[in-house]
Amino acid sequence: MLVYIARRLAILFFSLLAACVVLFILLRLLPGDPANSLISVGADEAQIAAARRQVGSDLPLAQQFLQFITSLARFDLGTSFISRTPVLPEIMDRLAVTLPLTVLSFLLALVIAVPLGILSAVKADRWYGAAISVVSQLGIAIPVFWVGILLVTLFAVNLRLFPSGGFPPRGWGAPVEALRTLFLPILTIAIVMSASLLRYVRSATQDVLGSDYLRTARALGAGFSEALVRHGIRNGAVPVMSILGIELATALLGAVVVERVFNLPGLGSMLLLAIEQRDYPNIQGVLFISTLLVLLIGFLADLGQRLVDPRLRESRGARS
Structure with a gap:
């Protein structure tokens, strides 16, 4: 290892x-x-x-x-041409918005996609199983910025339940206000991400349902739910694990667009402003940190897949 x-x-x-x-x-x-x-x-x-x-x-x-x-x-990202301030502290301040937005969106997408993906595979012969698949296809087709605009129109403009954008001046010093501000951006990314992730969960569950080991467990007396939970979910999670890293990295990059829609002071807004002002140190710093985060996500996803599937440990251990 x-x-x-x-x-x-x-x-x-x-x-x-x-x-x-x-x-x-x-x-x-x-x-x-x-x-x-x-x-x-x-x-x-x-x-x-x-x-x-x-x-x-x-x-x-x-x-x-x-x-x-x-x-x-040396992790010295230079000094901004425009503000004359060090780039790294500015990026750290922006990450306090971008990272919670990305992680919470990813977790919410998992909460939505995993149970619905399993349900749509198990109940594929029922109308609601087919309806879940149709809705997921629709979610993939809708651009993320359009989802954000729809949510702002419904929850911020019409119902006035959540703010339409911005971030509290105190930041996470006012956690309730910060979460209220991030709710619509989080929901925007989660809807689009869960639509894509649901398809992978559904496909993995369908493969599990047709597997020999699940039929063997049923033949040995295990009920359908017991066999699916004890034997199916772990095996079905292996191919999905390889997708989770990609989806999390996509959520990080997608935050660039969503931050613009909701006027959030995150990495995306910093990058777009730096491009407009031709502030090269800020551009280099944001792209470097974003690349580093994406590579780290891929590294952790690969380790997670190896921990979930003992066959990978055995095969790679034999090669090494």
């Missing part, structure tokens, strides 16, 4: 390094010079040269890349 974890950590490290290389190249391919955000219209050559020295764009690309990687290794 330790050998496998070490191997996965090495893969994570080299994946992050490759992502940093791609990030560096893509940002340098953008039109214009990063120093342009520091100078005003009509600046003379001396001011332009001073601005380029300040941001380091006057250096050769190889030296810029070396400084870029060295700074990331």
Whole structure:
């Protein structure tokens, strides 16, 4: 197990390094010079040269890349061109909104998708089993921002039960108010995510229902519910586990759109504002942290799948 974890950590490290290389190249391919955000219209050559020295764009690309990687290794994400404040503390403040939004949306999606997916598979011959499948298809087809607008119209504008956007100035110092503010964004992401996740749960449950080990358990005297709970759910969870990491990473990336709809001060809003202002350190910092989080999610999902399925431990242990 330790050998496998070490191997996965090495893969994570080299994946992050490759992502940093791609990030560096893509940002340098953008039109214009990063120093342009520091100078005003009509600046003379001396001011332009001073601005380029300040941001380091006057250096050769190889030296810029070396400084870029060295700074990331120290977890120094630089200083914003616009606000003149360190990027990392700003990202940490924004993560206090984005991470709860992502995790709570994911948990709510699981609460919705798992029981409904199992029910739609077990009762596929009933009208409500088919109805659940149809509704899930509809949920996949609707864009996440449209779901957000519908929820705002219903719960914020018409019923006035929840705020339509923003985040309390005290943040999580006022937990009830913060949760009320995040309820509609959480519900928006969870609806779209659960529609996709439900299909995987339904497919995995159908495979379990047609398996030999479930029929054997029934033949040995176990009731249907007992056989499904004791033998079916764990085996059905194995293929779903590989999807959960993807869905959680998708929820993190989807928060960019939802934060814009609900005017939340999260990573998504920070990234969009940085792009508008051509604030390269903020863009680099947000993309680096987002990439790191996505890779960590994949790493943890792979470990979770290995813990759930002992066959993976045996097969990979034999290879190592």
